[in-house]
Amino acid sequence: MRIYALAVYLFLYIPIGIIALFSFNSGRAASQFTGFSVQWYGKALSNRFVVEAFQTSFAVALASAALATVFGTMAALALQSVKGRVRVAFDALIYIAVMVPGIVIGIATLIALVTVFDWLNPLLAAIWPVAEATPQLSLGYGSLIAAHGLFTMALVIIIVRARVAGMDRSLIEASADLGATPFGTFRQVTLPQIAPAILAGFLLAFTFSFDDFIIAFFVAGSKTTLPIYIFSSIRRGVTPEVNAIGTMVLTISLCLLITAQAILQGGRKPTKN
């Protein structure tokens, strides 16, 4: 059993390790390690397209994670008071949203957005006062943020809801009993209690959006996110530069995930007592 487990882990992690290793290769070859160097990191970071793609990815991840966190938290709190069949339906929908393959979400979002744009653009053109300056709705930042935000909202809901459900109901009653208004209770008791889950949800949402290729590929329009850039440059062959970018993305993602996990773990401690 142990041998199999080891084999599985090796199979999973050796390619990642090799990417990280070859990102420090001084030579160009993708199969021969000729010496240690950080030149490819320098190359990657001075590449205008890489930096632009990084900025796009970062902005999209930040905006979509923020949206997902705000609405996901609201939904998680609201779902707490929903009971019975409606609750089951909502639960199912949320889990489906997480489990549906990215490619389905990508295509579905693309079709939905394009249809809406086709319908809205003539309408906008008709009502806009200045004909030359009519805004054209098209794929880009907005569609990326919307698609990522919707998908990651499901993640945030799941994480925050687990925390809300684990929260002692009597804390809320105690707060009300001590004279706090419903909003006062939310601000002084509920929010501090679920804050770790909200933060962890935000970080996970950010990581997901930052890493996502499939959904972004469909809805990015003319924008290029970092994963899309990597994909397109790989078609010209794997270079150590791509390895360096991949390693950077990996490092950022891992840091965020570990932070999120640490927050979720640490946040539980005080309630244990």
Next chain:
Amino acid sequence: MKSEPSLHQAPIAELRNASKHFGDVIAADALNLTIKRGEFLSFLGPSGCGKTTALRMLAGFEAPTKGDVLLDGNAVNDLPAHRRPVNMVFQHYALFPHLTVAENIGYGLRQRRPRMPTSEIATAVERALDTVRLPGYGPRRIWEMSGGQQQRVALARAIVNEPKLLLLDEPLAALDKKLRRDMQIELQTLQRSLGITFVLVTHDQEEALSMSDRICILRGGRIVQVGSPRDLYDRPKNRYVADFVGKSNFFAGTVQQASKDGCSLTVDGGHVISGQSTQDLSRGQKCSASLRPEQIRLTRKPDGGVSYPVQIVTRIFLGEHTEYLVRHADLGDFLVLVPRQAEATEGGFEPGDAAIATWANGSALILADD
């Protein structure tokens, strides 16, 4: 001593025909109860008897389905919990884990509008900490406190607001026995010194008996009997109350004769037990004769009263008393509590010994089930 409420003063709280239904379940059924100013009242009953529902209606967490809840003479059915001058000590304390001890205690005062000056809050919190004998514990974190200390913090958090009613939901259930005893005394002392009306919910009859001025016994959502601990102990309304309050031996039988002066019951084996009743009984009714273990004496030779030859089954040494489980051929097993002094003169009994169980004729209580 507490002053009796004057006649023109409305009672501090009142339940008038208050019912609470949860779907088909009737958690509280037309409760009528007046809570007097400054008293220590307990709701006593097994789980599911409606005692917690009654408390939650007073706190404002549940609105009565029918009837009224009054505070200071005003109906407060629709007044939400956060606007009632009532505070509660929760069963598992419900202390805010993200706040310090002092922040927990000051929570209620910080909600007041217009705002209370921070310095005044700090002073009040210090005073409350002194009251519950936790001076200097203010900066601590909740999880650094032991169970007993958390209990005191929960108490301080409630009394610092000087509520009209302090509601306690099984506050001592989570403490160990020794600590529970100490806290019982402390709660009682605190209640006397603060003059706040306490309403306690408990399933522990000993707790209710030792602390309360009055006890309200509930069963299946209805009030069975309200009275002082002594009333309930000496004059239980029915078998249920006698069984719940203190220990009692019950001998089932049929009423043979019932009148104002007393009644008698024919039990198994044709024996007749006579006594008093708190209810109107009729001849032929199925009833039980109740005898407290301490009403029965154990002797080696018959000496006055009614006596039954018994055999000792078990013996439990309780310090001040020894509790014997004895067996009579017709009456079955019953408990006898022998004070240490009586044992000294009569000598102890060992399991298997023969003895005579004696009680004063007419001292039993004849009680119907309801």
